[in-house]
Amino acid sequence: MDKIAVLIPCYNESQTIEKVVRDYQRVLPQAGIYVYDNNSADNTAAIAQAAGAIVRYEYRQGKGNVVRTMFREIEADCYLIVDGDDTYPAESAGEMCELVLQNKADMVIGDRLSLTYFKENKRPLHGAGNILVRKCINMFWGERCHIEDGMTGFRACSPLFVKSFPILSQGFEIETEMTVHALDKNLRICSVPVSYRDRPEGSHSKLNTFSDGCKVMGTIFNLYRDYKPLKFFGYAACLMFFISLVLFIPVFIEYIETGLVPRMPTLVVSVVLMLAAFLSVVCGLILDTNAKNNRKNFEVQMNIIRMLLRQQR
Known part of the structure; x- marks a missing residue:
């Protein structure tokens, strides 16, 4: 079992992977450096192996699939996850790992946004998406811990987090899922401000602003429904109850004044919405009990x- 395992998921990173491996070898000489190649069409795996990394393969496409395999296969006292694009300088790695090794945190987030605002996020939609994700996470789960950078790919994790994390994502939603899992399960989270640099000339991000952004927002929606069902279905019930009242009151006033119900379809819709609101509350209560039992x-x-873990040590 490694004391520290540096986990580097890679897809077509031949231009930068050698430098990334050597930088983390220099900063963390006691660590095992693992590069997981995810169907790269270039010679990423060969370059990483020549640089001294332990190279393994994940043939299911997507970063979430790679992280799932990493967490299953590797045993360590501290897991440091970093991208293979040379955007995260290695100098902060030691501080992040020490927080985990000293049992002060279950997940340490490498916070890019407190020190730098990198060029990719100056693309209007890309930057707006990052801000939206952070605000949604803090709005739904930030009662205990405010997250500054929910989409960072630079994290240090404890074995407790790694071995208890049920990974459902297949792609870039994995970062959001990790953050929400730690918040929901009341695990110890802390942030370390880290610098961030742009990709070198000729290197391109694999993150698609539109498709991956929609997947991330869909993940937040699904996790909120699964982890906080009473609030989720309660808000839906309130909305349907309000619409039902808006539709019902004019019909009821007409009935009081004339004794007739000329707008029968409106009355039917109002009753259906009221029943749906009631059922939504019942579903929320049942699922909330199930969520509490899961916790x-x-x-x-x-x-x-x-x-x-104590027995392993």
């Missing part, structure tokens, strides 16, 4: 994982 089971599983 209780998670705490039990965490205790088991802690015991197994």
Whole structure:
């Protein structure tokens, strides 16, 4: 078992991977450097192996699939996840790993936005998407811990987090899912401001602003529904209840004044919406009980994982 495992998911990063491997070898000489090649069409894997990294392969396309395999296969006291595009300088890695090794955090977020505002986010839609994701995470889950950078690919994680994290994402939604899981399960989170540099000339981001942005927002929507069902279905119930009242009151006034119901379709829609609001509240209550039971089971599983990790050491 490694003391520190540096995990580098890669897809067509032949231009930068050698420098990334050597930088982290220099800063963390005691660490195992793992490069997981995700169907690269260039010679990323060969370059990484020549630089001294342990190269493995994940043939299911997508960063989420790569991280899932990394977490399953590697045993370490601290897991440092970093992109292979040489955008995250290695100098902050030691501080991040120490917070995990000293048992002060289960996930350390490399916060890019507190020190730099990198060029990619100056693209209007790209930057707006990053801000929107951060605001949504903090609005829905930020009661305990305010997140400054929810989409960073630079994180240090404890074995407790890694072995208890049920990864469902397949692509770039993985960062959002990791952040929300840690917040929802009340794990210890801290942020370390890190510098960020642009990709070198000729290197291109694999993140698609529109398609991947929609997937990330869809992930936030689904996680909010799954983790906070009472609020989710409660808001939906309030909306339907309000619309039902708006439709019902004029019909009711006409009935009081004339004794007739000339707008029967409106009355039917109003009643249906009121019933749907009631059912939504009931669903929220049932699913909220299930979510609470899942959190209780998670705490039990965490205790088991802690015991197994102590036995490994």
